[in-house]
Each structure stands twice: as structure tokens, then as C-alpha cells.
Amino acid sequence: MADRRRFLKTTLQGGLALGTSLGMATALPARIADAATGPGQTGPDQTPLPYPTDALEPLIDARTMDIHYTKHAAAYAKNLKDALAAEKLAPDTTMERLLPTISQHSEKMRNNAGGHYNHELFWRCMTPNGPQEPNGTLLQAILSDIGPIATFRQRFTEAAMSRFGSGWAWLYRDTQGKLKIGSTPNQDNPLMDLSPLRGTPLLGLDVWEHAYYLKYQNRRAEYVDNWFKLVNWTFVAQRFDASA
Numbered sequence: 463m464a465d466r467r468r469f470l471k472t473t474l475q476g477g478l479a480l481g482t483s484l485g486m487a488t489a490l491p492a493r494i495a496d497a498a499t500g501p502g503q504t505g506p507d508q509t510p511l512p513y514p515t516d517a518l519e520p521l522i523d524a525r526t527m528d529i530h531y532t533k534h535a536a537a538y539a540k541n542l543k544d545a546l547a548a549e550k551l552a553p554d555t556t557m558e559r560l561l562p563t564i565s566q567h568s569e570k571m572r573n574n575a576g577g578h579y580n581h582e583l584f585w586r587c588m589t590p591n592g593p594q595e596p597n598g599t600l601l602q603a604i605l606s607d608i609g610p611i612a613t614f615r616q617r618f619t620e621a622a623m624s625r626f627g628s629g630w631a632w633l634y635r636d637t638q639g640k641l642k643i644g645s646t647p648n649q650d651n652p653l654m655d656l657s658p659l660r661g662t663p664l665l666g667l668d669v670w671e672h673a674y675y676l677k678y679q680n681r682r683a684e685y686v687d688n689w690f691k692l693v694n695w696t697f698v699a700q701r702f703d704a705s706a
């Protein structure tokens with residue numbers, strides 16, 4: 463029921479037609495599944511991937527997607543739920559409520575709440591058939607806060623490449639409403655009170671080796687370059703508009 467409530471709330475907030483999709487909770491259209499992880503509503507359960515595991519082939523191979531979703535991300539969700547129980551937090555605590563005070567919790571909570579949130583966002587930041595460039599109000603904000611798209615892409619790539627070891631590159635909206643680019647180690651993210659980057663994550667890139675090693679081995683730059691072709695700019699723009 464929590465999923466259904468969240469779905470209804472999101473659908474209503476998003477102004478999407480309810481139509482006949484209420485009976486299709488296990489097979490949501492991609493557009494509605496995307497909206498289900500808008501700011502403010504990431505519960506502890508994994509939501510279904512918004513596309514089949516082979517949908518991003520050949521740039522992200524099906525085996526990597528499968529292992530990433532069913533093993534790595536599933537473990538974050540499970541360990542998060544264990545930590546919520548151990549630390550006596552509600553089992554339906556949202557990441558958006560938990561992460562801003564994560565410094566008050568255990569290392570296990572930090573790693574797994576971050577890991578769960580980041581991956582739920584990551585799947586939806588990719589699509590096999592999105593527009594290849596940002597658009598609308600998001601495009602205007604990138605141009606004004608960061609610069610031309612080539613500059614955005616160069617700086618985002620630098621953030622991904624300069625992150626030593628495991629972590630994430632981010633486009634996020636800081637607490638002043640400005641778009642920023644940066645990276646965090648491990649499974650940290652800009653929602654966490656202990657992160658030097660603070661704000662709402664809009665676009666996240668997983669640069670852990672488990673995200674690319676089977677296909678790209680040590681070639682992170684090639685992975686990052688190809689990943690740009692998969693960015694779901696429609697989703698990122700929705701998050702930007704919702705974060706206003």
C-alpha cells in the first residue's frame with residue numbers, strides 16, 4: 463500500500479492523468495515510473511527498473527545491468543532495511559527525510575541509505591530513447607549557472623574522472639537554487655548533511671567499477687562518454703522543475 467499511496471501522491475502532484483493505469487502498479491509506463499522517484503519520495507524498497515536489463519545495450523550491457531540491479535543495488539536496499547530496524551526508524555522512512563540527518567546514524571545507514579537512493583535515481587537518469595540534450599527551463603539554468611552544454615559536459619566528465627576510487631558525479635541544485643557540478647566518495651550524495659556538496663541531486667553518474675568493469679574494464683572515460691548518450695534529460699528536467 464505504501465507504494466500505491468506514493469504512486470497516487472506522485473501522480474497527483476505531477477498532474478498526470480490517472481486514467482486506467484491504477485491497476486497496473488507492476489507495469490507502470492516509463493513516464494509514471496520516472497515520476498515515482500521525484501524529489502521527496504524515495505522509500506526503502508527497490509522500484510522496478512524502468513526498462514528491460516538489455517534496453518541500454520550496447521552502451522551498458524545487460525549482464526552489468528542485471529548484476530548491478532539484482533545484486534549490488536538489492537544489497538543496499540536490504541542492508542538499509544536492516545539498519546532502519548536496528549536503529550528503530552520507521553520501515554517506510556524516505557531517503558529524503560533520512561539523508562539530511564545521516565550524520566546522526568551509523569556508517570551502515572550512511573552507506574546503504576546513500577547506496578539505495580543513488581541507484582534508484584541512477585536507473586531513471588538513463589533511457590534508451592531520450593532527447594540527447596537538456597531542454598526547457600533546465601537548459602536555461604545550465605546555460606546561466608554553468609555555461610554552454612559543452613562546458614557542462616566537460617566539467618561533469620572531469621568530476622567523474624577525478625573521483626579517485628568509488629563514488630558518484632552529480633549535477634545538483636544547491637541550497638541557493640543554483641546548479642552545481644561535483645562528486646562524492648563511496649555512496650555519499652548532496653542530500654547528506656556531512657557532504658561538502660549540499661542540495662538536490664538532479665543527475666547522478668555511478669563511477670564505481672561495478673557499474674562498468676565487465677564491459678569497459680579500466681576505461682572509465684569511455685564509459686562516461688557513452689553514458690552521456692543515455693541520459694534521460696526529460697527526467698532530469700522534471701526533477702529540476704520539481705525542486706524549485
Ligand code: MN
Nearest residue numbers: 534668670673
Ligand atoms: Mn552502483
